[in-house]
Amino acid sequence: MIRINLDIMMAKRHISAGTLAERIELTPANLSILKNNKAKAIRFSTLNALCRELQCQPGDILEYVEDDGRQEE
Protein backbone atom coordinates (compact mmCIF):
# COMPACT_ATOMS: atom_id res chain seq x y z
CA MET A 1 0.00 0.00 0.00
CA ILE A 2 0.97 3.63 -0.39
CA ARG A 3 1.43 5.50 2.88
CA ILE A 4 1.21 9.28 3.08
CA ASN A 5 3.90 10.76 5.31
CA LEU A 6 2.40 14.21 5.25
CA ASP A 7 2.39 14.66 9.05
CA ILE A 8 6.14 13.91 9.18
CA MET A 9 6.92 16.47 6.48
CA MET A 10 4.63 19.01 8.13
CA ALA A 11 6.42 18.53 11.45
CA LYS A 12 9.81 18.90 9.72
CA ARG A 13 8.72 22.17 8.11
CA HIS A 14 6.91 23.39 11.24
CA ILE A 15 3.70 24.03 9.34
CA SER A 16 0.18 23.54 10.69
CA ALA A 17 -2.57 21.71 8.84
CA GLY A 18 -4.68 24.86 8.59
CA THR A 19 -1.84 26.90 7.09
CA LEU A 20 -0.89 24.17 4.62
CA ALA A 21 -4.50 23.68 3.58
CA GLU A 22 -4.81 27.41 2.94
CA ARG A 23 -1.53 27.58 0.97
CA ILE A 24 -2.36 24.68 -1.32
CA GLU A 25 -6.02 25.74 -1.63
CA LEU A 26 -7.42 22.56 -0.15
CA THR A 27 -10.19 22.34 2.44
CA PRO A 28 -8.99 21.28 5.92
CA ALA A 29 -11.34 18.28 5.66
CA ASN A 30 -9.67 17.08 2.44
CA LEU A 31 -6.20 17.64 3.88
CA SER A 32 -7.24 15.58 6.88
CA ILE A 33 -8.40 12.75 4.57
CA LEU A 34 -5.01 12.86 2.89
CA LYS A 35 -3.06 13.07 6.15
CA ASN A 36 -4.94 10.12 7.68
CA ASN A 37 -4.33 7.83 4.68
CA LYS A 38 -8.04 7.74 3.82
CA ALA A 39 -7.61 9.10 0.28
CA LYS A 40 -8.04 6.71 -2.64
CA ALA A 41 -6.11 8.87 -5.12
CA ILE A 42 -4.10 12.07 -5.26
CA ARG A 43 -4.11 14.56 -8.13
CA PHE A 44 -0.77 15.65 -9.63
CA SER A 45 -1.84 19.26 -8.99
CA THR A 46 -2.27 18.50 -5.25
CA LEU A 47 1.06 16.66 -5.13
CA ASN A 48 2.70 19.52 -6.97
CA ALA A 49 1.31 22.08 -4.50
CA LEU A 50 2.36 19.95 -1.51
CA CYS A 51 5.91 19.56 -2.82
CA ARG A 52 6.09 23.28 -3.54
CA GLU A 53 4.92 24.35 -0.06
CA LEU A 54 6.81 21.67 1.87
CA GLN A 55 9.91 22.01 -0.34
CA CYS A 56 10.29 18.31 -0.84
CA GLN A 57 10.05 15.56 -3.43
CA PRO A 58 6.97 13.33 -3.99
CA GLY A 59 8.96 10.44 -2.49
CA ASP A 60 9.20 12.35 0.78
CA ILE A 61 5.41 12.36 1.02
CA LEU A 62 4.51 9.02 -0.55
CA GLU A 63 5.98 5.74 0.64
CA TYR A 64 5.33 2.16 -0.48
CA VAL A 65 4.90 -0.33 2.38
CA GLU A 66 4.15 -4.07 2.20
CA ASP A 67 0.48 -4.95 2.78
CA ASP A 68 -0.13 -6.67 6.09
CA GLY A 69 -2.55 -9.12 4.44
CA ARG A 70 -5.69 -7.13 5.23
CA GLN A 71 -7.81 -6.02 2.31
CA GLU A 72 -7.97 -2.26 1.90
CA GLU A 73 -11.44 -0.78 2.53
Place this chain on the structure above:
Amino acid sequence: MNSSSMSKNMKGDLALTKFAIIAMSVISVGLMLAGPRLIHYVMLRQSPLFEGRTRYILLLLGGYVSGFLMLYCLYVLMGLVKRIGDGDVFVRANVNSLNRVSLIILTAAVILLFLGLTCITSMVAVSVMAAFMTLIVRVVRDAFLRAVEMQDELDYTI
Protein backbone atom coordinates in the same frame (compact mmCIF):
# COMPACT_ATOMS: atom_id res chain seq x y z
CA MET B 1 -27.88 20.73 -25.49
CA ASN B 2 -26.85 22.99 -22.59
CA SER B 3 -27.11 22.07 -18.91
CA SER B 4 -30.09 24.31 -18.15
CA SER B 5 -32.22 22.79 -20.93
CA MET B 6 -31.08 19.32 -19.83
CA SER B 7 -32.09 20.11 -16.27
CA LYS B 8 -35.43 21.42 -17.54
CA ASN B 9 -35.93 18.22 -19.53
CA MET B 10 -35.03 16.11 -16.51
CA LYS B 11 -37.48 18.00 -14.30
CA GLY B 12 -40.17 17.49 -16.93
CA ASP B 13 -39.39 13.77 -17.17
CA LEU B 14 -39.44 13.38 -13.39
CA ALA B 15 -42.77 15.23 -13.11
CA LEU B 16 -44.22 13.01 -15.84
CA THR B 17 -42.88 9.88 -14.11
CA LYS B 18 -44.41 10.96 -10.79
CA PHE B 19 -47.74 11.55 -12.53
CA ALA B 20 -47.50 8.11 -14.20
CA ILE B 21 -46.74 6.46 -10.83
CA ILE B 22 -49.76 8.12 -9.21
CA ALA B 23 -51.95 7.18 -12.20
CA MET B 24 -50.71 3.57 -12.04
CA SER B 25 -51.43 3.46 -8.30
CA VAL B 26 -55.01 4.63 -8.89
CA ILE B 27 -55.42 2.06 -11.69
CA SER B 28 -54.00 -0.71 -9.47
CA VAL B 29 -56.38 0.13 -6.63
CA GLY B 30 -59.25 0.27 -9.13
CA LEU B 31 -58.33 -3.14 -10.56
CA MET B 32 -58.09 -4.61 -7.06
CA LEU B 33 -61.50 -3.21 -6.13
CA ALA B 34 -62.97 -4.63 -9.34
CA GLY B 35 -61.12 -7.94 -8.77
CA PRO B 36 -64.11 -10.31 -8.38
CA ARG B 37 -65.90 -8.77 -11.37
CA LEU B 38 -62.76 -9.06 -13.55
CA ILE B 39 -62.23 -12.67 -12.54
CA HIS B 40 -65.83 -13.38 -13.53
CA TYR B 41 -64.85 -12.49 -17.13
CA VAL B 42 -61.59 -14.43 -16.92
CA MET B 43 -63.50 -17.52 -15.74
CA LEU B 44 -65.30 -17.59 -19.09
CA ARG B 45 -62.01 -18.41 -20.83
CA GLN B 46 -60.43 -21.85 -21.03
CA SER B 47 -58.26 -23.06 -18.17
CA PRO B 48 -55.14 -25.21 -18.60
CA LEU B 49 -55.57 -27.03 -15.27
CA PHE B 50 -57.87 -25.82 -12.47
CA GLU B 51 -61.58 -25.23 -12.84
CA GLY B 52 -64.42 -23.91 -10.72
CA ARG B 53 -63.97 -22.57 -7.19
CA THR B 54 -60.27 -23.48 -6.92
CA ARG B 55 -59.55 -21.52 -10.09
CA TYR B 56 -61.61 -18.55 -8.87
CA ILE B 57 -59.85 -18.41 -5.47
CA LEU B 58 -56.39 -18.80 -7.03
CA LEU B 59 -57.05 -16.03 -9.54
CA LEU B 60 -58.47 -13.72 -6.86
CA LEU B 61 -55.61 -14.42 -4.44
CA GLY B 62 -52.95 -14.12 -7.16
CA GLY B 63 -54.53 -10.89 -8.36
CA TYR B 64 -54.59 -9.34 -4.88
CA VAL B 65 -51.01 -10.39 -4.08
CA SER B 66 -49.82 -9.03 -7.45
CA GLY B 67 -51.82 -5.84 -6.83
CA PHE B 68 -50.21 -5.26 -3.44
CA LEU B 69 -46.77 -6.03 -4.94
CA MET B 70 -47.49 -3.47 -7.66
CA LEU B 71 -48.45 -0.82 -5.08
CA TYR B 72 -45.28 -1.51 -3.07
CA CYS B 73 -43.21 -1.36 -6.26
CA LEU B 74 -44.77 2.01 -7.15
CA TYR B 75 -44.06 3.29 -3.62
CA VAL B 76 -40.39 2.28 -3.96
CA LEU B 77 -40.24 3.85 -7.43
CA MET B 78 -41.73 7.10 -6.10
CA GLY B 79 -38.97 7.24 -3.46
CA LEU B 80 -36.36 6.65 -6.17
CA VAL B 81 -37.76 9.37 -8.43
CA LYS B 82 -38.00 11.81 -5.49
CA ARG B 83 -34.34 11.22 -4.52
CA ILE B 84 -33.21 11.70 -8.13
CA GLY B 85 -35.26 14.91 -8.24
CA ASP B 86 -33.49 16.10 -5.07
CA GLY B 87 -30.13 15.56 -6.80
CA ASP B 88 -29.20 12.33 -5.00
CA VAL B 89 -28.64 10.21 -8.10
CA PHE B 90 -25.72 7.87 -7.46
CA VAL B 91 -26.42 6.92 -3.84
CA ARG B 92 -26.73 3.53 -2.12
CA ALA B 93 -30.44 4.14 -1.39
CA ASN B 94 -31.17 4.20 -5.13
CA VAL B 95 -29.27 0.95 -5.66
CA ASN B 96 -31.32 -0.62 -2.85
CA SER B 97 -34.55 0.70 -4.38
CA LEU B 98 -33.69 -0.77 -7.79
CA ASN B 99 -32.77 -4.07 -6.13
CA ARG B 100 -36.14 -4.08 -4.32
CA VAL B 101 -38.01 -3.26 -7.55
CA SER B 102 -36.28 -6.13 -9.38
CA LEU B 103 -37.16 -8.58 -6.60
CA ILE B 104 -40.80 -7.42 -6.56
CA ILE B 105 -41.07 -7.88 -10.34
CA LEU B 106 -39.42 -11.30 -10.09
CA THR B 107 -41.91 -12.36 -7.39
CA ALA B 108 -44.78 -11.11 -9.55
CA ALA B 109 -43.35 -13.04 -12.52
CA VAL B 110 -43.34 -16.27 -10.50
CA ILE B 111 -46.92 -15.71 -9.31
CA LEU B 112 -48.07 -14.93 -12.86
CA LEU B 113 -46.27 -17.99 -14.23
CA PHE B 114 -48.10 -20.17 -11.69
CA LEU B 115 -51.43 -18.56 -12.62
CA GLY B 116 -50.55 -18.94 -16.31
CA LEU B 117 -49.81 -22.65 -15.99
CA THR B 118 -52.84 -23.41 -13.84
CA CYS B 119 -55.62 -20.89 -14.45
CA ILE B 120 -55.21 -18.71 -17.54
CA THR B 121 -52.61 -19.41 -20.23
CA SER B 122 -52.19 -15.81 -21.43
CA MET B 123 -50.59 -14.94 -18.07
CA VAL B 124 -47.49 -16.91 -19.12
CA ALA B 125 -46.74 -14.18 -21.68
CA VAL B 126 -47.07 -11.48 -18.99
CA SER B 127 -44.83 -13.56 -16.72
CA VAL B 128 -42.13 -13.81 -19.40
CA MET B 129 -42.28 -10.04 -19.91
CA ALA B 130 -42.00 -9.47 -16.15
CA ALA B 131 -38.99 -11.81 -16.00
CA PHE B 132 -37.36 -9.86 -18.84
CA MET B 133 -38.12 -6.59 -17.02
CA THR B 134 -36.41 -8.04 -13.91
CA LEU B 135 -33.21 -8.52 -15.92
CA ILE B 136 -33.35 -4.97 -17.31
CA VAL B 137 -33.88 -3.47 -13.85
CA ARG B 138 -30.96 -5.54 -12.49
CA VAL B 139 -28.68 -4.24 -15.26
CA VAL B 140 -29.69 -0.66 -14.38
CA ARG B 141 -29.11 -1.47 -10.68
CA ASP B 142 -25.61 -2.79 -11.45
CA ALA B 143 -24.86 0.36 -13.47
CA PHE B 144 -25.98 2.51 -10.53
CA LEU B 145 -23.85 0.42 -8.15
CA ARG B 146 -20.77 0.96 -10.35
CA ALA B 147 -21.54 4.68 -10.50
CA VAL B 148 -21.83 4.82 -6.68
CA GLU B 149 -18.43 3.12 -6.37
CA MET B 150 -16.91 5.57 -8.86
CA GLN B 151 -18.49 8.47 -6.98
CA ASP B 152 -16.97 7.18 -3.72
CA GLU B 153 -13.57 6.99 -5.38
CA LEU B 154 -13.94 10.48 -6.79
CA ASP B 155 -14.95 11.83 -3.37
CA TYR B 156 -11.70 10.45 -1.95
CA THR B 157 -9.50 11.79 -4.73
CA ILE B 158 -7.71 14.76 -3.25
